[in-house]
Amino acid sequence: MERIPILKMGDCLLVTIQVDMHDRLATTLQDDLTERIVAARARGVLIDISALEIVDSFIGRTLGNIAAMSRVLDARTVVVGMQPAVAITLVELGLALPGVSTALNVEKGMALIGRALGRAEADGGPET
Amino acid sequence: MVSKSGSRLAEIVARHEQELVPEWLNQQLAAVSARRDLVNDGELKEQSRRFVEKLRVGLEGMDGNLDLAAPAWAGARELLDELSRTRARQGFSPSETAAFVLSLKQPLYDRLRGDLARDPEALTSELWKSTVILDKLGLYVMEVYQKNREEVIARQQQEMLELSTPVVQLWDGILALPLIGTLDSARTQVVMETLLQSIVQTGAALAIIDITGVPTVDTLVAQHLLKTVAAARLMGAECIISGIRPQIAQTIVHLGVELGEVVTKATLADAFAIALARTGRTVVRTAAAGAR
Numbered sequence: 001m002e003r004i005p006i007l008k009m010g011d012c013l014l015v016t017i018q019v020d021m022h023d024r025l026a027t028t029l030q031d032d033l034t035e036r037i038v039a040a041r042a043r044g045v046l047i048d049i050s051a052l053e054i055v056d057s058f059i060g061r062t063l064g065n066i067a068a069m070s071r072v073l074d075a076r077t078v079v080v081g082m083q084p085a086v087a088i089t090l091v092e093l094g095l096a097l098p099g100v101s102t103a104l105n106v107e108k109g110m111a112l113i114g115r116a117l118g119r120a121e122a123d124g125g126p127e128t
Numbered sequence: 129m130v131s132k133s134g135s136r137l138a139e140i141v142a143r144h145e146q147e148l149v150p151e152w153l154n155q156q157l158a159a160v161s162a163r164r165d166l167v168n169d170g171e172l173k174e175q176s177r178r179f180v181e182k183l184r185v186g187l188e189g190m191d192g193n194l195d196l197a198a199p200a201w202a203g204a205r206e207l208l209d210e211l212s213r214t215r216a217r218q219g220f221s222p223s224e225t226a227a228f229v230l231s232l233k234q235p236l237y238d239r240l241r242g243d244l245a246r247d248p249e250a251l252t253s254e255l256w257k258s259t260v261i262l263d264k265l266g267l268y269v270m271e272v273y274q275k276n277r278e279e280v281i282a283r284q285q286q287e288m289l290e291l292s293t294p295v296v297q298l299w300d301g302i303l304a305l306p307l308i309g310t311l312d313s314a315r316t317q318v319v320m321e322t323l324l325q326s327i328v329q330t331g332a333a334l335a336i337i338d339i340t341g342v343p344t345v346d347t348l349v350a351q352h353l354l355k356t357v358a359a360a361r362l363m364g365a366e367c368i369i370s371g372i373r374p375q376i377a378q379t380i381v382h383l384g385v386e387l388g389e390v391v392t393k394a395t396l397a398d399a400f401a402i403a404l405a406r407t408g409r410t411v412v413r414t415a416a417a418g419a420r
Binding site: 079080081082083084086087088090091092096097102103104105108109 | 320321324325327328331332333355358359360361362363364365
């Protein structure tokens with residue numbers, strides 16, 4: 001079955017969505033990610049959606065849920081690289097993902113997680 | 129009406145074509161609406177001559193139902209199109225433009241009266257017919273005139289839309305979006321798209337939306353602003369709203385608009401200072417300038 005890979009970097013998990021999301025894939029990702037957070041005792045989760053060009057209300061809500069679940073599991077979650085069209089769609093759908101941190105790109109997202117975990121900004125570099 | 133009814137009128141116009149033109153021309157020049165400052169006599173004469181000619185063609189080819197859409201009137205319509213368009217551009221008023229066609233009535237009636245004096249019934253029917261035709265032509269001129277004006281308005285709206293949504297880069301990583309004029313849904317869409325596009329291009333983490341130039345903020349405008357802020361936040365950029373005038377602050381509170389966590393500042397300068405501080409920068413007065 002098709003799966004979205006979850007990479008581990010130190011105590012952070014990196015999820016890069018490279019394909020168009022469909023409902024099944026989204027729920028699978030939700031299951032996998034929560035399992036991995038617990039198994040790896042991850043403290044940060046970074047979800048890169050820069051390749052995602054189309055979202056519907058379900059995918060939007062699932063993204064919000066995934067972020068909320070990671071937070072419940074005490075992992076700082078950052079959604080990075082959202083496309084303008086996706087951002088507009090989510091806002092119009094009323095899914096502004098409250099409480100989810102966002103960043104422009106992976107680099108800035110890692111820096112944000114690093115800062116939030118009170119770590120010296122060595123991995124992401126200072127924000128310019 | 130019988131099918132050959134147009135031909136009698138056409139006959140009279142054809143017979144008197146030579147005299148009709150100068151008479152009509154005098155009529156036009158004598159009228160208050162003649163804008164001799166905008167169109168010269170030679171040009172007007174040429175237009176009049178061509179129109180009478182086209183009118184004759186139209187009358188000759190016309191069937192009983194006095195329909196201007198008929199192919200025989202194509203020449204006249206084309207001429208009026210062009211005339212109306214140029215006059216609208218030259219600054220003629222609507223009535224001055226319509227007067228071109230309508231002032232033909234009097235010389236035409238004079239001719240009809242002269243030719244059909246002994247046949248009152250025919251005179252009445254031809255008069256009626258010419259009135260209908262000239263009125264229709266007059267209305268046609270007005271329609272074209274109006275359409276041209278509307279095109280101008282539509283074009284200006286488009287230009288305003290483009291003019292009024294610049295995104296400027298204040299500093300590395302700091303964008304400013306000075307909004308001018310009322311925000312409606314269409315403009316918000318453009319504003320949102322340009323802002324998000326610029327965020328992607330410049331990688332800016334902060335955007336200042338300045339609403340000094342927005343005359344009024346009602347619930348709808350506030351909602352549009354908040355949508356833009358939310359969309360920018362989703363992409364990872366934070367927004368600061370600046371340029372909130374005292375009256376606007378009062379309106380926002382009276383309307384019960386909830387701005388939530390959005391940072392608001394009274395002036396663009398304040399917002400810029402905050403933005404610099406957030407990106408870890410300070411502005412320092414150098415000694416030389418400080419001594420001034």
